[in-house]
Amino acid sequence: xxxxxxxIPAAIVFVALACFSCDRPGxxxxxxxxxxxxxxxxxxxxxxxxxxxxxxxGYMPRMIMPFRAKDPVEFAELEPGMVVAFNYHVVADExxxxxxxxTGEKGPITLDAPKPDADTFAKPGDRLPEVTFLDETGQPVSxxxxxxxxxxxxxxxxxxxxxxxxxxxxxxxxxxxxxxxKEPKAPVEYRLLTISFDHEHDxxxxxxxxxxxxxxxxxxxxxx
Numbered sequence: 001x002x003x004x005x006x007x008i009p010a011a012i013v014f015v016a017l018a019c020f021s022c023d024r025p026g027x028x029x030x031x032x033x034x035x036x037x038x039x040x041x042x043x044x045x046x047x048x049x050x051x052x053x054x055x056x057x058g059y060m061p062r063m064i065m066p067f068r069a070k071d072p073v074e075f076a077e078l079e080p081g082m083v084v085a086f087n088y089h090v091v092a093d094e095x096x097x098x099x100x101x102x103t104g105e106k107g108p109i110t111l112d113a114p115k116p117d118a119d120t121f122a123k124p125g126d127r128l129p130e131v132t133f134l135d136e137t138g139q140p141v142s143x144x145x146x147x148x149x150x151x152x153x154x155x156x157x158x159x160x161x162x163x164x165x166x167x168x169x170x171x172x173x174x175x176x177x178x179x180x181x182k183e184p185k186a187p188v189e190y191r192l193l194t195i196s197f198d199h200e201h202d203x204x205x206x207x208x209x210x211x212x213x214x215x216x217x218x219x220x221x222x223x224x
Contacts, residue, residue, distance in 0.1 A: 037107030157198035170214035
């Protein structure tokens with residue numbers, strides 16, 4: 001690449017950089033330039049890498065999550081602790097990484113927390129522990145309230161915009177309700193429960209407004 005010898009106006013530089021975090025004209029694709037610390041590869045998936053990424057302004061807060069590359073070569077030389085920058089592409093139903101750059105810096109490995117004892121996990125056939133949540137109306141709800149009926153659980157948080165994760169689970173719950181409404185042999189009573197693990201942000205009114213974008217309506221057998 002050849003750079004011009006004359007100075008580039010600062011306004012032009014700003015606009016060029018801003019295009020990394022805006023919609024491309026005539027396309028639903030969004031592209032963000034992201035920095036983060038490599039944690040580890042996705043087990044058994046050469047095209048996946050878990051990265052502790054910085055906040056993506058206007059899109060997503062900092063978190064540790066898997067990123068996928070359509071070309072596994074993008075991740076071939078990465079090792080845990082490397083600080084990387086990359087383009088993160090997002091469309092309606094998928095996201096992927098391109099143009100991975102190793103910065104030469106090192107960062108912390110934050111996934112080395114001790115693993116819980118396997119004996120503490122519930123096993124098939126175990127009764128779920130009694131747990132109480134706040135529902136979309138702000139009222140307490142316990143799992144025992146749904147005893148005797150089929151219940152499905154998902155765990156999300158409303159600030160997760162990645163199409164393969166929380167939005168996909170919300171769309172799938174909406175699809176389940178639609179399918180059961182057309183199924184003559186569907187159970188009369190059942191409950192779908194969407195549980196947020198971002199309790200500091202996802203207050204009942206926020207979850208309810210967010211879920212409405214996926215088809216949630218009052219009176220559905222879908223609790224938030």
